[in-house]
Amino acid sequence: MLHQQIDQKISEKEAWALRRQLGIPNNKRLWVLACMDERLPIEKALGIGEGDAHIFRNAGGLVTDDAIRSAMLTTQFFGTKEIIVINHTECGMMTASGDFLTEILHNQGIDVDQVSVDPALPELKLPKGVFSKWIKTFTDVDEICIQQVKLLRNSALIPQDVVIHGYIWEVESMSLRRPYKRLSDQVNTASAMKTKTTKHTKPILEIGSLIE
Numbered sequence: 001m002l003h004q005q006i007d008q009k010i011s012e013k014e015a016w017a018l019r020r021q022l023g024i025p026n027n028k029r030l031w032v033l034a035c036m037d038e039r040l041p042i043e044k045a046l047g048i049g050e051g052d053a054h055i056f057r058n059a060g061g062l063v064t065d066d067a068i069r070s071a072m073l074t075t076q077f078f079g080t081k082e083i084i085v086i087n088h089t090e091c092g093m094m095t096a097s098g099d100f101l102t103e104i105l106h107n108q109g110i111d112v113d114q115v116s117v118d119p120a121l122p123e124l125k126l127p128k129g130v131f132s133k134w135i136k137t138f139t140d141v142d143e144i145c146i147q148q149v150k151l152l153r154n155s156a157l158i159p160q161d162v163v164i165h166g167y168i169w170e171v172e173s174m175s176l177r178r179p180y181k182r183l184s185d186q187v188n189t190a191s192a193m194k195t196k197t198t199k200h201t202k203p204i205l206e207i208g209s210l211i212e
């Protein structure tokens with residue numbers, strides 16, 4: 001009967017719209033912290049779809065006060081059990097130092113020691129001279145990824161049973177890898193492939209034992 005199909009669709013729509021009121025977590029119970037870069041398609045990178053995760057993006061994919069605020073809310077109150085951090089190669093946050101960017105703002109007449117970093121919370125002020133650190137530029141994407149996982153792991157606001165991992169999205173290959181695990185480093189030179197140069201080297205496959 002048609003009314004059954006209609007009622008089914010209405011129920012599905014209600015369950016989707018009222019998820020928070022009904023205490024339904026996102027499908028994968030997942031919170032993602034990632035860079036805002038347009039070359040990083042989160043759903044495609046992780047193989048997830050609509051409704052699967054809470055996604056937080058900022059410049060660099062870095063643990064900031066608002067990232068902690070969102071991570072705390074999703075893990076403490078919205079049923080999230082896993083966190084994935086995604087940083088990426090050729091990130092804009094590696095193209096200039098915080099001091100350099102601060103100098104440009106200063107030259108535009110902006111007093112970075114006086115600006116409000118959260119206009120809705122004027123009580124939140126940066127101490128003098130901290131602005132360039134607050135921008136959080138970095139020099140090594142693998143290192144920064146590992147650091148973000150540690151920062152989240154050590155946050156008192158995130159439960160200890162939440163599983164946290166970090167990955168690098170390579171914009172050049174459009175694929176994920178683990179920090180410091182570049183496949184390209186293992187295939188481009190003979191030394192990287194640990195090429196054998198003596199006759200007495202063990203064969204790659206242990207076929208000798210089969211002949212005996």
Ligand SMILES: [Zn+2]
Nearest residue numbers: 035037091092
């Ligand atoms: Zn980036």
